[in-house]
Amino acid sequence: MESFEKPILRVENLRKQFGNGCDSCKDLKPNRLNKNYCPVCGTIYAxxxxxxxxxxxxxxxxxxxxGSGKSTMMKCLYFDQExxxxxxxxxxxxxxxxNIFEESSQQKRYIRNNVLGKVYQNPLLGLKMDFSSIxxxxxxxxxxxxxxxxxxxxxxxxLLEHVNISTLRMKEPPKNFSGGMQQRVQIAKALSNNPPIxxxxxxxxxxxxxxQANVLDLIKKIQHELGISMVVVSHDLGVIRMLADRTIVMLNGSVIEKGLTDQILEDPQHEYTQQLVYSLL
Incomplete structure (x- = not known):
């Protein structure tokens, strides 16, 4: 049995910048940056x-x-960006x-196809709209x-049955479907090779x-039945409250708080997290 002490995914010092950086900003001292932007050379540290x-x-x-960097982080993890x-x-x-970031493009393709599944905010990025769903x-x-x-x-x-899409419609292209159904087809596609993450x-x-409630219920059901690990990005704390065991809070490209989801929602430490939580109440 896999030890629950050993992480399935470990990310260390992931940096994504747009621009070359300069002596003023490359050590990422907060007082040198305007949020995530260097006023000297214009580099953005996403x-x-x-x-x-x-x-x-x-x-x-x-x-x-x-703009907090969470989607950029996801793009890097799935090799949509270097x-x-x-x-x-x-x-x-x-x-x-x-280190998966240093693997060859062939190995990165292997990881994308076998080890990771991704569901995009915009189904156009995750599905071919003119192909059949199957x-x-x-x-x-x-x-x-x-x-x-x-x-x-x-x-x-x-898989389509698993995400509540009738097999009568499996030959239909996703462009015929509602937004919620398109997301469910994306989830089915992402699960196709039993990725651990x-x-x-x-x-x-x-x-x-x-x-939304249907899609969230489906995600919970999948996680419960398959025991799959997930990284769920949202700007909506209600979604995070329903799904996440632990949470990291991002602002201007940095992690400013992390902990058990209940703990973060009930006793937020950082001023920004406090604002987030109070806006939900």
């Missing part, structure tokens, strides 16, 4: 040396306002000994090396409240 861990079967919440520097280790990949799932399976058509069809059906980026933003 992620300022972020570190965190995710444990097996845990949901880690990441909360912060727009990191400037930093390390990340996944326990089920090469025994957690290799075709979208097959695409991820093929990318991971599956060539057995019957097996893929069986897996696709099972799922990355969810603002998956309920823009959905009606009742649809």
């Amino acid at each position: 992620c300022q040396d972020i570190s965190f861990e995710v444990f097996p079967g845990e949901i880690l919440g990441v909360v912060g306002e727009s 990191v400037t520097r930093g390390r990340a280790y996944i326990s089920s990949y090469k025994n957690g000994k290799e 075709g979208n799932i097959a695409e991820k399976l093929i990318a991971a090396g599956n060539r057995k058509v019957n097996e893929m069809e069986e897996r696709g059906k099972k 799922l990355l969810l980026d603002e998956v309920t933003t823009g959905l009606d409240l009742s649809v």
Whole structure:
């Protein structure tokens, strides 16, 4: 049995900057930066040396306002963007000994297709809107090396049922579906290769409240049934309260507070987190 003391994902000093930096800003001293921006050379530090861990079967919440760096961090973790520097280790990949940011593009593709699943805020980024829904799932399976058509069809059906989409509609393209259904197809696709870690980026933003509730219930159900670890990014503390075991709070590209979700919501320490929590009450 896997030890719950050993993190499944460990991220250390993840930095993402846009610009080369200068002597004034490269050591990231807060008094040299205007929020996350260097007034001397114009470099933007979207992620300022972020570190965190995710444990097996845990949901880690990441909360912060727009521009806090949380989506950039998710893009770096899924290799949608290159990191400037930093390390990340996944326990089920090469025994957690290799920094995934330094792996070859071929290995990064392998990690994307087999070890991580991602659900994007905008379904257009995660789905091919003109493919059938089951075709979208097959695409991820093929990318991971599956060539057995019957097996893929069986897996696709099972996953669509799992996310409450009728098999009668599995040949329909996601462009025919509502926003909530598109998110559910994305979740099915992300789960197709049983990844140990799922990355969810603002998956309920823009959905009606009742649809949001359905998607959140589905995420809880999946986590409960599959014991999958998740990183859930949201600017909505209500979402984080419902889903996350532990939470990190981001502001201007930095982690300013971390802890058990209940603890952060009941006794926030940082002034910004206090404002966030009181705005929810």
